[in-house]
Amino acid sequence: MKKPFLHYLTIGIVLLYLLVPLLGSFLYSFATNWHKTILPEGLTIKWYMELFGDSRFLLSLGRSLIMSLSATLLSLVIMVPAIFSIVLYAPKWEKLIQSIIVMTYAMPGIILAVGLIRAYAGSGVSMILVTIGAYFVGILPYMYQGTRNSLRNIHADSLMEAAEILGASRFIAFLKVIVPSIMSGILVSALLSFSILFGEFVLVNLLVGGSFETVQVYLYQKLNQSGHIASAVVACYFVLVAILTAIMVKATRKKEGSV
Amino acid sequence: MRKRGNGLLIASTIPFFLLVFLFLIVPLVFMIFGSFQGNGGIGFTFDQYKEVFQNAYYHQAFKNSILISFFSSIIAIVLAVFATYSITQFSKKIQDRILVFANLTSNFAGIPLAFAFIVLLGNSGLFTLLFKHFGWETLSSFHLYSWSGLVLIYIYFQLPLAVMLLFPVYQGIQTQWKEAASLLGATTFQFWLRIGLPVIMPSIAGTFSILFANAMGAYASAYALTGSTYNLVTIRIGALTSGDIFAKPELGSAIACLLGLTLVVALLINEWLSRKIRRDLS
Numbered sequence: 001m002k003k004p005f006l007h008y009l010t011i012g013i014v015l016l017y018l019l020v021p022l023l024g025s026f027l028y029s030f031a032t033n034w035h036k037t038i039l040p041e042g043l044t045i046k047w048y049m050e051l052f053g054d055s056r057f058l059l060s061l062g063r064s065l066i067m068s069l070s071a072t073l074l075s076l077v078i079m080v081p082a083i084f085s086i087v088l089y090a091p092k093w094e095k096l097i098q099s100i101i102v103m104t105y106a107m108p109g110i111i112l113a114v115g116l117i118r119a120y121a122g123s124g125v126s127m128i129l130v131t132i133g134a135y136f137v138g139i140l141p142y143m144y145q146g147t148r149n150s151l152r153n154i155h156a157d158s159l160m161e162a163a164e165i166l167g168a169s170r171f172i173a174f175l176k177v178i179v180p181s182i183m184s185g186i187l188v189s190a191l192l193s194f195s196i197l198f199g200e201f202v203l204v205n206l207l208v209g210g211s212f213e214t215v216q217v218y219l220y221q222k223l224n225q226s227g228h229i230a231s232a233v234v235a236c237y238f239v240l241v242a243i244l245t246a247i248m249v250k251a252t253r254k255k256e257g258s259v
Numbered sequence: 260m261r262k263r264g265n266g267l268l269i270a271s272t273i274p275f276f277l278l279v280f281l282f283l284i285v286p287l288v289f290m291i292f293g294s295f296q297g298n299g300g301i302g303f304t305f306d307q308y309k310e311v312f313q314n315a316y317y318h319q320a321f322k323n324s325i326l327i328s329f330f331s332s333i334i335a336i337v338l339a340v341f342a343t344y345s346i347t348q349f350s351k352k353i354q355d356r357i358l359v360f361a362n363l364t365s366n367f368a369g370i371p372l373a374f375a376f377i378v379l380l381g382n383s384g385l386f387t388l389l390f391k392h393f394g395w396e397t398l399s400s401f402h403l404y405s406w407s408g409l410v411l412i413y414i415y416f417q418l419p420l421a422v423m424l425l426f427p428v429y430q431g432i433q434t435q436w437k438e439a440a441s442l443l444g445a446t447t448f449q450f451w452l453r454i455g456l457p458v459i460m461p462s463i464a465g466t467f468s469i470l471f472a473n474a475m476g477a478y479a480s481a482y483a484l485t486g487s488t489y490n491l492v493t494i495r496i497g498a499l500t501s502g503d504i505f506a507k508p509e510l511g512s513a514i515a516c517l518l519g520l521t522l523v524v525a526l527l528i529n530e531w532l533s534r535k536i537r538r539d540l541s
Contacts, residue, residue, distance in 0.1 A: 007345035011357065014342040014418060018364045021375035021415065024385050028378045074278075082275030085268040093272075100279055102530075106522040107287065108476030110493045114500050114515040115286025118293045118508060133282035140279070170267045201369050201479045206501055219370050220483060223377070231378055234371040245363045 022238060029231035047228040048236075057233070060218035067128075067204065067214060068197035071135035072190050075143050079136075080186060083147040084174060088157055101141045109202030112137075116207060127207045134203050139193035146189025150182035188248045195244045199237070294513035307513035317495065317514065324492040324518075327406065328474035331413035336467050338414075339421035346422070347429045358426060365419035369479035376403060376412050377484070404485055412480050417470050424469060428462040465532040472525040475518065492518050 032042035051057050086093045107115070112134055120130045156178055163173035201216035210217060215237065222230040297304045311317045346357050367375075379386050380403040387401075402408060432455055440450040478493035487498045492514060499511030 004348075007348050010338075010342040010345040011349075014338055014422065015357070015360070017338075017415065017418065018360070021372070021379055022364075022367070024379045025371075025375045028385075078271075078274045078278065081267075081271035085265075085271045089265060089268045090272075100283065102523075102526055103283060103287070105472070105526055106519050107283070108478075108522070110476060110478045110496050111290070111515045111519050112283075112286060114293075114496060114508070114511055115288075115290035116282070117500060118512065119286045119289040130282070133278060136278055137282045174267065195366055199366060199369060199371070202497075206497060209501075216370050216479075219374065223370075223374055223483060227378065230374050234374055237371055238367060241366045242363060245359060245366075249359055 025231045025234045025238075029228060029235045031228065047226075047232045051229055051232045051236075054229075056213065057215075057218055060213040060215050063212065064198055064214040064216070067132060067135065068194050068200075071132045071139065071197055072194045074132065074136050075139055075193065076186065076190060079140065079143050080147050080182075081174065083144055084151060084156070084178060087148055087151050088160065097140075097144060101144060104137055104140055109138075109200070110206075113203055113206040116203075128212065131204050131207045134207070135197050135200065138200075138203075139196065142189050142193050142196070143186075146185055146192075147182065150185030151178075153185065154178075154181045156182075184251050184254065188251050191244050191248050191251075195241050198240070290512045290515055293509050294516045296509045298507060298509055300509060307510050308517075310510060311513055311517060316490070320490045320492045320495045320514075321517075323406075323490055324475055327410060327413060327491070328471050331410050331417050331474050332467055332470035334410070335414050335417035335421045335470060336425075336463065338418060339425050339466075340463060343422050343425040344429055346426065354426075358423065361419040361422045365416070365423065368416040368477075370483045372415060373412060373480040373483035376408070376415075380408065380411070409481055409484065409489065412484070413474055413477065416477070416480070417474060420473060421466060421470055424466045425462070428459050428466075431462075432458060461532040461535045465529040468525045468529040468532070472522045472529075475521060475525070 029047055030043045030045065032044045032046075083097070086097065116130055116134055120127065159177055159181070160170070160173055163177045164170065168176065199216065201214075201220065204212070204214050205217055205220070210221070213221070215233065219230055219233045219237075222233065293300065294307055295303055295305065297306060346354055349357075378384055380401065381387065382403075384403070390401075403411075436454060437450055440454055441447075445453070476493065478491075478497060481489045481491055481494055482497065487494055496511050496515050496518065499507045499514065
């Protein structure tokens with residue numbers, strides 16, 4: 001048969017294209033010297049030792065974690081209840097949310113940065129807080145999608161009705177009934193948002209600048225200094241994203257299995 | 260009927276809309292406003308837009324951005340149209356795995372991606388050395404820091420996105436249609452020509468417009484590769500806005516507004532096309 005081979009071929013081309021750059025970076029991060037030979041002259045973990053011994057890297061890692069975590073938590077605390085009450089009690093406003101989402105697509109990092117600099121630079125507001133605010137807006141599409149789908153899956157409106165008939169106030173019903181049931185779905189969107197923010201460079205670089213090094217800014221600084229260290233950063237970053245993705249896949253599967 | 264008393268609705272949406280207002284609407288208004296100001300933020304003028312439309316340098320930037328977005332989107336979508344169809348021919352388990360991998364690599368963009376390509380194809384990159392070793396002149400003279408190098412990087416971040424967007428489209432093509440067509444005597448080729456393609460065409464075009472918008476707004480990869488040397492719209496905006504000596508934030512705002520408009524048009528086209536499909540299918 002000729003057909004299956006063609007399918008393997010097309011998928012193979014795509015997978016190879018996506019895989020080779022990753023493998024190259026991983027290999028390079030373990031290579032001792034790799035300038036003239038086809039394969040590295042030897043393998044070593046000294047770049048990783050050096051990387052994790054560099055307090056600048058550890059600090060940048062901490063900053064990235066704080067920035068991405070606080071924006072994600074902020075959206076969990078503020079966005080999820082807002083989307084919940086809009087979906088349930090003011091469905092007409094969903095059009096408004098969808099327009100906001102289209103606006104975020106039409107204003108990628110570079111455009112949003114221009115506006116934020118004009119609006120807030122030199123106004124005394126901390127640009128770090130402004131960046132977190134921009135992150136909040138940036139992850140809106142993912143959080144909205146995740147929250148809305150979860151609410152639909154659990155039939156939130158009947159759950160709320162039942163809880164209220166049983167005498168719970170709306171707020172208590174939301175906290176004790178809705179939140180626990182949508183938790184796994186929300187967690188997936190939160191992890192997705194977190195991993196997107198962790199790789200964010202444009203906003204933090206333009207708004208806060210080189211003085212506030214996140215992992216991405218650190219990587220950018222290292223590009224021209226040490227290729228091996230830079231590829232160790234890339235490898236670590238990719239492993240982190242892979243772990244987050246694995247957790248997301250597992251959480252989604254579990255949810256599908258339980259229904 | 261819903262009970263009255265929307266305390267929860269008001270209490271939960273106020274902080275939400277406040278943040279959206281502060282970090283989306285306010286910057287948008289300031290940017291539009293700034294694009295109509297003279298250098299230094301004085302007065303009201305169309306000079307910045309005149310400058311963009313008259314200066315060949317900015318024409319070039321728009322032309323370059325449009326060309327690279329167009330080519331990377333076309334190549335990615337052609338690859339994805341075939342590969343995604345192939346994916347649907349495998350078992351559910353393998354489909355899931357490939358989609359997870361696409362999802363994973365779609366996060367691999369910007370600075371790390373540019374660096375991965377430097378490792379492969381940079382001046383002493385893995386493939387560059389390999390090509391030299393085998394004496395493949397045409398290949399070893401490939402220059403990553405050229406336009407074709409940048410296209411390779413753009414294709415990388417477009418490809419997983421295209422696969423993820425097209426996958427549900429193929430699932431919309433039901434096996435019953437194929438069976439019905441083949442019962443009526445159609446070959447596979449005829450099925451795709453007369454039924455399959457017309458059904459998925461609007462989705463492919465819609466996906467293309469999303470990819471195009473995605474590439475138009477990309478900044479970090481090109482910036483990581485050569486700083487500000489590529490003359491792309493986003494690179495120009497970055498250079499005009501960030502605080503070096505050439506900073507002209509008002510001009511940067513005008514270019515950003517024009518880029519935003521381009522993206523809105525691309526998104527509207529997608530919206531229009533996806534509405535078209537729904538009407539056709541229902």
